[in-house]
Amino acid sequence: MNDLAIRPAVLSDIPAIVAMLADDPLGAERESPDDLTPYHTAFQRVTDDPNQHLVVAVRAERVLGTLQLTIVPGLSRRGSTRSIIEGVRIHAEERGSGLGTQMIQWAVDESRRQKCTLVQLTSDVTRTDARRFYERLGFTASHVGFKLTL
């Protein structure tokens, strides 16, 4: 039996991660799976930062999902530490399998372990399934997410 493992991403996971980032209605235009150089540079920055946790979900040595958890200390809410989930991607063949739920549950558990009191994330309004997905996991769609491209 091949169990799923969620573990820190390593250098050799980059092609599989980038393929998942690109295999997405929004990601298709933003990524460059044929040129991994910028991803290698970024991977080094991510692994050098102890508050970044880039993980992959692996079964039978296949990378099937990824997400990045960022731990953010701060003063508000009585000096609360919060966590932010970014870059959640599930391999096309695994969508609807419950893997997304397992990955978010991992992020919530890890946030609790790191003494965070709040987990947050944003989802593009065009991802219409996301709202039900996150609400089912206990999240509240209480905020508007603003972005400014530089």
Next chain:
Amino acid sequence: MNDLAIRPAVLSDIPAIVAMLADDPLGAERESPDDLTPYHTAFQRVTDDPNQHLVVAVRAERVLGTLQLTIVPGLSRRGSTRSIIEGVRIHAEERGSGLGTQMIQWAVDESRRQKCTLVQLTSDVTRTDARRFYERLGFTASHVGFKLTL
């Protein structure tokens, strides 16, 4: 003439920062300005992390605003680094003075200096003025912000 300065927060700014966090419809219930201990602990964590930039806006030695900028390296968008703005607060006497605009502009400039390609933030849906404010500054309300309290 007393010019405004935006500078990194120091330990002695904590009472003024916490007073601003508490002087807010949402913050009033969340903060404890009479017990600064948790804020001192959190301040140490923030200043120990080179990717956290907690700043204050000061004029004539008075703290009139605060925000926290977090730099987040990542793989998505060809290895983009993004920044996240949290905990924006303006002193009650300064609201509507343009100070908020100056502070967000500082955060955008600093993000650009740090080679970020995206600046993001979330705002509680009950903060009805925020949307117009951020859209005027060029932000797009493209996302839904989810939170889970642990």
